[in-house]
Amino acid sequence: MTSQRGPGRPRASSAATIHEAALELFLERGYDAVSVDDIARRAGVSRGTFFSYCDSKADALWGVLDAAIERAGDAIADGQGDALQRLVDAIARAVEPWGSTPPTALRDAQAMGAVQALRDGAPARLQPLVDRAALALALEHDALPESADAAVAPVAVVAAACAALVAWTGTAARSSAALAVRDAIEPIAAALRMRNDPHC
Structure with a gap:
């Protein structure tokens, strides 16, 4: 799986989408190697939108x-x-x-x-x-x-x-x-x- 999600994922700003994107990345790269920016990019949301649903990278893990x-x-x-x-x-x-x-x-x-x-x-x-x-x-x-x-x-x-x-x-x-x-x-x-x- 590549680090960039293709156009198949619709742009969304839900906590579930962020959570799913985070888990995909954690499995691919390991928890410590993934940043908030990586998760936001994979989920198709801005960094600001990420922080409107999660206070930290750990929050995305706990959804x-x-x-x-x-x-x-x-x-x-x-x-x-x-x-x-x-x-x-x-x-x-x-x-x-x-x-x-x-x-x-x-x-x-x-x-x-x-x-x-x-x-x-x-x-x-x-x-x-x-x-x-x-x-x-x-x-x-x-x-x-x-x-x-x-x-x-x-x-x-x-x-x-x-x-x-x-x-x-x-x-x-x-x-x-x-x-x-x-x-x-x-x-x-x-x-x-x-x-x-x-x-x-």
């Missing part, structure tokens, strides 16, 4: 992953009932669209040389999800969001979900992403629930 994190956060905020179960359900539903095929950013992270960029970006990108879950737990237990029970449980569940997705991505015969996540985090949520309420 599909950010969308899943946002879906999960919205589902927790909108849901009813047990907050830990809502977190489990929200994460599983958020990755359902992936089916049994990992997103390129996860599947090809090693080939793109982007593993470190994903690791570096994960804490800040996952924090809003953790915060929403902590707030839901705090409201459920009439506690402060920064209380130990409300703050620790979401971190444990989200971290386990991330580890499960990384393991799932590296498995040849894959179940669905949603099932892999549920299998990993439902027992953790159940144990945390028991710890907080021995009568449940």
Whole structure:
């Protein structure tokens, strides 16, 4: 594949087009060798348009992953009932669209040389999800969001979900992403629930 996309790609200014162009280039050249200008050129947009959708090159890497994190956060905020179960359900539903095929950013992270960029970006990108879950737990237990029970449980569940997705991505015969996540985090949520309420 050449570094310049031919006239077949329509000029567009969507985040999805920028994300797709970035992943193509990361696979071709490696994450570190690609610049924002390269991505903008491949996507057929100006540098200014790139920055209207992404704050950095790393943002272009995270497109599909950010969308899943946002879906999960919205589902927790909108849901009813047990907050830990809502977190489990929200994460599983958020990755359902992936089916049994990992997103390129996860599947090809090693080939793109982007593993470190994903690791570096994960804490800040996952924090809003953790915060929403902590707030839901705090409201459920009439506690402060920064209380130990409300703050620790979401971190444990989200971290386990991330580890499960990384393991799932590296498995040849894959179940669905949603099932892999549920299998990993439902027992953790159940144990945390028991710890907080021995009568449940």
